[in-house]
Amino acid sequence: MDNSILPQLFNHRSIRQFTTEPLTADEVTTLVKAAQHAPTSTFSQQYSLLSITDPTLKHAIGDITGHHWLESAGHYFIVIADQYRNRQLAQQAGVDPAILHSTDKFLASVFDAAIATENIVIAGESMGLGSTIMGSILNDAGRLIELLHLPELTFPLLGIAIGHPEHTPDLKPRLPEPLVHFTNQYQLPENFDNQLIDYDAQLAAYYQNRDSHRRTETFSHHITAELSRDPKVRAELATLIGQQGFKLA
Ligand SMILES: Cc1cc2nc3c(=O)[nH]c(=O)nc-3n(C[C@H](O)[C@H](O)[C@H](O)COP(=O)(O)O)c2cc1C
Structure with a gap:
């Protein structure tokens, strides 16, 4: 069987140096679509993606993470746990949304967000892009919540710097x-x-x-x-x- 996925998975390396070429709108849409096709706990789709395009915001995220190289990536995503959207839905339906505040639902959001993140990484690699997932946005989660105006029942979990690789680190x-x-x-x-x-x-x-x-x-x-x-x-x-x-x- 011709299998192109396994060799790609076994060749994964995080990429931290990028050419200056931005991702096209189509590429970003494809990555978001790949994220959305990931499995999702209880089919609740309880995460959201924020594309960060504002250079000032990117710089501030560089300060938080200590990874200013993210500013030269072709695109930058923040992946957030999101029960806010489903609470809106519950409130509109007149249903008590209390359960959305639970540890269980927070964990479900983390699972959904993490799996969607990896789909972006894998889809990107299949498109010739490279990426690095960034947990370092949590170095100052409070500041990030302010900067991104995150409402209640959302929480920033991961950043993804993705773009055209300018190096090929060893595995x-x-x-x-x-x-x-x-x-x-x-x-x-x-x-x-x-x-x-x-x-x-x-x-x-x-x-x-x-090499480095x-x-x-x-x-x-x-x-x-x-x-x-x-x-x-x-x-x-x-x-x-x-x-x-x-x-x-
Ligand atoms: C949840 C998570 C958080 C990560 N956070 C960072 C980060 O903040 N900065 C960074 O440079 N790499 C980060 N990484 C990338 C890891 O350092 C990298 O995956 C690991 O060293 C293995 O290297 P490889 O991906 O090149 O195989 C993160 C990876 C994951 C899964």
């Missing part, structure tokens, strides 16, 4: 299958330590040989370094999610 090796795939019960393999040593060596070689930002790093070091991040960064997320009307308790 980042993933964990060996036995460390991520178990049968029937959670069970790390007995030779976990050895598998990790091998993977650390593989990743260290990747970091040392790649070469460094000495293993996966183990990467994970422990992540843990030493300032806990105050993003500490206010649960409060902000609550302020947007979602009750996570």
Whole structure:
């Protein structure tokens, strides 16, 4: 069977350098369509996409994320959790919308948004585009909520910088299958330590040989370094999610 999807999936790399060529309106429409065709929990379509075209806004998002290179991407999306639209619908129908404030519905929005995001990434790659998903918009979610005038029952989750790639980074090796795939019960393999040593060596070689930002790093070091991040960064997320009307308790 001729399968073009698997080779494309196995060739994914995040792209952070773009030519200055903007996406055409048709390309943006195609990406939005690809997002909309993603599976959606209880068919509730509980996310929205914001195209950010205003250069001042893009610059502010660059400040929040620390990724000013997003300003040169051919297009920039913000993906938001969105129960607001369905609340409008419920209110018009005279139905109590209380459940839309629940943890369950917030999670459903996160699932929908994440899956739609990946559809944009994959569709873009099939169109010769490259992209990077950006969780770093959460570095100052409160500021972003203000900048984007997000109403209650919405929350910004991810950015997507997408455009014409100007580099082809090396593929980042993933964990060996036995460390991520178990049968029937959670069970790390007995030779976990050895598998990790091998993977650390593989990743260290990747970091040392790649074209840019070469460094000495293993996966183990990467994970422990992540843990030493300032806990105050993003500490206010649960409060902000609550302020947007979602009750996570
Ligand atoms: C939810 C999510 C958030 C991410 N946030 C960022 C980000 O803020 N900045 C960034 O440069 N890359 C971000 N990435 C991209 C990851 O760093 C990247 O996928 C990972 O390092 C693997 O590299 P690859 O995509 O090139 O295979 C994010 C990816 C995901 C799935």
